[in-house]
Amino acid sequence: MSKHRIVIEPSSENSNYWKDLWNYRGLFYFLAWRDVLVKYKQTAIGLLWAVIRPLLTIFVMWFIGWLFESKVPQGIPRILLVCAATLPWQFFSSSFSEASGSLVANSNLLTKVYFPRLIIPASTVIVCLIDFLISFVILLIIMLYYQFVPDVKILLLPLFLFLALVTSIGAGLFIAALNVKYRDFRYVIPFIVQFGLYISPIAFSSADIYNSTRIPQLVKYIYTLNPMVGIIDGFRWCILGGETPLHLNPFIASITVSILLLIMGIWYFRKMEKSFADVI
C-alpha cells in the first residue's frame, strides 16, 4: 500500500521524528517568513529597530563600564569592546525570550494541526538571527570609524555565533516546554534576561573577573558556568584579536554548559511534546 504508514499509539517513540522534521522544513520556512514579515509591520521605521535597540544597549553598557572604570585592553576603544559583546548578548536574549514564549503564542496551531513541535521555537530564532545580522552593521561602522582592522581570526566568528544559537535554542526549548504547563515561566524569562545583561561580560571583560583578588574563587567558578561568558569572550577574541585572550578552561566550561543545555532542552521538549495540545 502507500508508503506513508502512520501508527498512532499511546506512548510510542516516533521513530520517524527527525525524518518528519525534515519533511516539514517547508513549514519551518513559512513560519520564520511569517515572523519576519509580522515583526516590523505597521512600524514607521521598520528594520531600523534592529539597529536602534542594540545601539541603545551599547551606549548604556559603555557608560556603565566607563563609570566604573572597567579595564580596556591596550589599543582597543572601549565602545568596540562593549559592542563586540552586546551584539551576541542581544541575539541570545531576544532568541531565548522569543523561543520561550513561542509555543504559547502559537497555541492555536498546536491544538489544530500536527507537525513536529520543534519547528515553532526553532523558526522564531531565525528572526532573531536576521536581526543580529542587521545589527552587525553597527560593529562595522565603529570599526571603520576607529580604523580598526581585525585579523584573520574573525573568520571563526560563525563558530561562536553557532554556539550562541545552540545556547539560546537549548534554553529556549526547555523554558518553552515548561511554559506550556506552568505559565510562571513567563515571569521568569525577563528576570533571566535582565540579570544576564549584568552578570555577563558586557560592560566589563572576563579578565577583570579572573584577575581580581577581591572575588572569591568559588564565585569565579560559578561565573564561568554562564554559557554566555564563553560565547562573548569568543566574540571578543575573534573581533578584537590577541589583546582579549580566550581563557581556555572557562571557555570549555561554558561550551559544556551550552551543549548540556541543548541536550536537556531537546530531551525535555520531546518528552513533553505529546501532551502540549492537552495542557496548553
Next chain:
Amino acid sequence: MENNIIQVENISKRYLLNHQNTGSYNSLRDVITDKAQSIFRPSKIFSKTNTEEFWALNNVSFEVKQGDRVGIIGRNGAGKSTLLKILSRIVTPTKGRITIDGRVASLLEVGTGFHPELTGRENIFLNGSILGMRKAEIKSKFDEIVEFSGVEQFLDTPVKRYSSGMYVRLAFAVAAHLEPEILIVDEVLAVGDAEFQKKCLGKMKDVSSSGRTVLFVSHNMAAIQSLCDKAIYLSKAKYKKQARLIK
C-alpha cells in the same frame, strides 16, 4: 483487510478533571483570605482539588476502507472531535492503536494560523503550508484559490481589515484545495452565506468523489447525507454502530 486505509483498534482517551473540594465561597473577603493563605501554604493549593477521570473516548474500534466517505455523528460531547484530534495526531490516545496508510490532512478549523497582520496573499501561502501543502503546490493552485474565494480585489490588504465573511471565504478556499489521500474535516462547512455554503459543499463533493478517503464530522444531517456514503455513530464516548447511508 487489504484495503483498510484506517484501522482504529480500542482507542481510549482519558482526561483528568480538577474539582475544587470546598463549599461555596460566601464573600469576597473569604475568597481573598483563602487565596492569601494558599500563597503561604502552597500545599493547600494541591490539597484543595481532587481529580476525576473522564473518558472522552472509550474503547472505540472501526475501520475505514480506501475511498470511503465516512460521516461521524453523535451528540455534543460524544467524542467526535477528540477522535479527529487523535486521528490527526494532535493528541495521543491513552490506550489503543491506530494505523493509517496515507497522507493525512486535517481541517479542524477554518483559517488555522491566519495572521491578522499579513495580507490575503501572504496568508494563502502561510495557511497552505500549515495545512501541509508544498510551496510549489500552493503556487500552482494560487489562482484557483483566489478565484474560489472571490477576494481578488483585497489580496494585498491585511486580513484584519477583511469582513468576517471574506476572511472565512479565503480560509476555506485554501482548505478546499488540499489534495491529501485522507481528508479529516470537522464541522467547518457552516461558514459564509447560503450561496458560499453550497459552493463549499460542491467542492467537498468533488474532492471526495475523486477517490479520496474523507472523514467528516457534522451536525448537519443534510450535509452528511449528500457527502458521505457511510456513517459512524458515537454516543457517550463509545462506538455505537456503522451504517451505509441510503441515498
